[in-house]
Amino acid sequence: MASHRKHVYFGLRALFLSFGILLGGIAVHAQQAAVAPPSADAKPATDADFIAAADEVLGQMSQITGLKLVTPLKKSLRSREEIRAYVIKQMDEEKNPAERYAGERSAEAFGLLPKGFDLDAFMVNVLTEQVEGLYDPKTREFYIADWSPLADQRMVMAHELTHALEDQHFQIEAWVKAARPNEDAELARDAVLEGSAMAAMVDYLMLGTGRSLKDLPEFDPSMLIGDLGSTPTLQKAPPFLKDALIFPYLGGLTFSAAVMKNSGWSALPGLFEKPPVSTQQILHPGLYRSGKTPASVALPRLEKVFGDNWSKLDENIMGEFGWKEVLKQFLDNDRAKTLAAAWDGDRYVLYEHKQTKKLILVTRLHLDSEEHAARFFGQYSEAFEKKYSERTNLLRRPNFFSFDTPDGGVFLRCLGDECVTLEGTTRNIFDAFTKALNWPLAPQPLEKLGSVPAKTAMASAPGENIVAASGVGLSSQLPTEQYVLTLHAERQEASNRLFASNLPESSAGLQDTQRSTPQALSLCAAPPACGFGGDHTLHLRDSVLPSNRRCIGTACHREPV
Ligand SMILES: [Zn+2]
Numbered sequence: 001m002a003s004h005r006k007h008v009y010f011g012l013r014a015l016f017l018s019f020g021i022l023l024g025g026i027a028v029h030a031q032q033a034a035v036a037p038p039s040a041d042a043k044p045a046t047d048a049d050f051i052a053a054a055d056e057v058l059g060q061m062s063q064i065t066g067l068k069l070v071t072p073l074k075k076s077l078r079s080r081e082e083i084r085a086y087v088i089k090q091m092d093e094e095k096n097p098a099e100r101y102a103g104e105r106s107a108e109a110f111g112l113l114p115k116g117f118d119l120d121a122f123m124v125n126v127l128t129e130q131v132e133g134l135y136d137p138k139t140r141e142f143y144i145a146d147w148s149p150l151a152d153q154r155m156v157m158a159h160e161l162t163h164a165l166e167d168q169h170f171q172i173e174a175w176v177k178a179a180r181p182n183e184d185a186e187l188a189r190d191a192v193l194e195g196s197a198m199a200a201m202v203d204y205l206m207l208g209t210g211r212s213l214k215d216l217p218e219f220d221p222s223m224l225i226g227d228l229g230s231t232p233t234l235q236k237a238p239p240f241l242k243d244a245l246i247f248p249y250l251g252g253l254t255f256s257a258a259v260m261k262n263s264g265w266s267a268l269p270g271l272f273e274k275p276p277v278s279t280q281q282i283l284h285p286g287l288y289r290s291g292k293t294p295a296s297v298a299l300p301r302l303e304k305v306f307g308d309n310w311s312k313l314d315e316n317i318m319g320e321f322g323w324k325e326v327l328k329q330f331l332d333n334d335r336a337k338t339l340a341a342a343w344d345g346d347r348y349v350l351y352e353h354k355q356t357k358k359l360i361l362v363t364r365l366h367l368d369s370e371e372h373a374a375r376f377f378g379q380y381s382e383a384f385e386k387k388y389s390e391r392t393n394l395l396r397r398p399n400f401f402s403f404d405t406p407d408g409g410v411f412l413r414c415l416g417d418e419c420v421t422l423e424g425t426t427r428n429i430f431d432a433f434t435k436a437l438n439w440p441l442a443p444q445p446l447e448k449l450g451s452v453p454a455k456t457a458m459a460s461a462p463g464e465n466i467v468a469a470s471g472v473g474l475s476s477q478l479p480t481e482q483y484v485l486t487l488h489a490e491r492q493e494a495s496n497r498l499f500a501s502n503l504p505e506s507s508a509g510l511q512d513t514q515r516s517t518p519q520a521l522s523l524c525a526a527p528p529a530c531g532f533g534g535d536h537t538l539h540l541r542d543s544v545l546p547s548n549r550r551c552i553g554t555a556c557h558r559e560p561v
Pocket of ligand 1 (some may be wrong): 160192194
């Protein structure tokens, strides 16, 4: 019996669990829909009741899923203390302390967790608070919480016994681990396991109604979410943790429902034979069906560039789900979702200073088009501004954005359909990084180009002073409906330089410039060349991104090298 589930996400590893939060939602929904769980019974269960119920539910789940029981299952009622001890033991076995530390610090570097967040303690608390049952594939044993009424236990059984049956046919633990070291692909496989177990649970609830999940075209999995108020630890959790814990269950359920829509449970073995390769395929089942696979993204070895004081702590793939979560920290949910959907492969590496424990985060992201890379550039610039409130020496160019912070420099650069970021280091390191990628040198701050007085520079080379990309950060901060920009590069460039060199405390970028020079902001030096046509006005929210795109790779994009 057993259902252990492991979610690996930045060391966030649960077990093959049934969460009270999900079951709470299901129970409410079942009552609302007048679909009572079979044999509902609120009496305290005796061991004999429990064994009888488990055997009955096991037979029903075998019927629902089409998976025959191959060998008998061990089953046991467990106390909260026993389940807590099991959870802690599993967490220790799944990842060693160094791996868990690396995961926590990666999440911190991406802005997904507060600095110093104790992920281990959180996980133990939330799991102990939430767990209603679990399946341990190592011992092939099914545990159920002895504090739940038998009616709830039956729903937990429906879920966990689906894991047990899948394990007998598809060896679920080895199957999930086969995705390693790609954590995005591993999370996608988790979603198959949890999602199919949720789907089976829904079908279990509908037994006797003559219908099943595939007959519910408008089924909204979020209705399964119970009251977060009943789970104080989860309620207080950083949003990323809530999402990461719930994703395999609800994202996986939506995915499973889509895949099984036509042929029902006979489609299940195909999911194990041909697993989804990324969370993108879970989020967009059509991409699973069409077989769209992400680009394989490599990062150059940077150990020599960073020097002996730095060691590599972590390296992995964020995936669409991971980037959506990162973007959501700083942008609104809809923008994060739309932007992350353009994901087409990524890789990140995290380095840590051996003494100071400072971090350097390197990412490389492949987007599905140049247009979307330009959009990512714009919106991730804005995200960076929100992530780092203390900024100096801000430099903004059509496809390059950088500034200094007390924790080191922050860099974002896009070229074609790719973007790279570097956080926590210096311009020289960034240059060495892009050189290793065979990318051209990023634009230099104007001060470094020579001591040309501002007025001379503006007069002599207006076409060179390109600020095309910098609508970023504006859309959320300026009036959006009627706001029109008619801007000139010279002014912006001068403002940028002024702020960068003389007024570091005001280097927050365009929005600060906007406050100082409300009459004009520059989006592009040479509007016709940038595709603005004869109309040199831009409605910010509508036009920043396309203008961005047009500027990149056109005459407007001339980097002063
Ligand atoms: Zn599960």
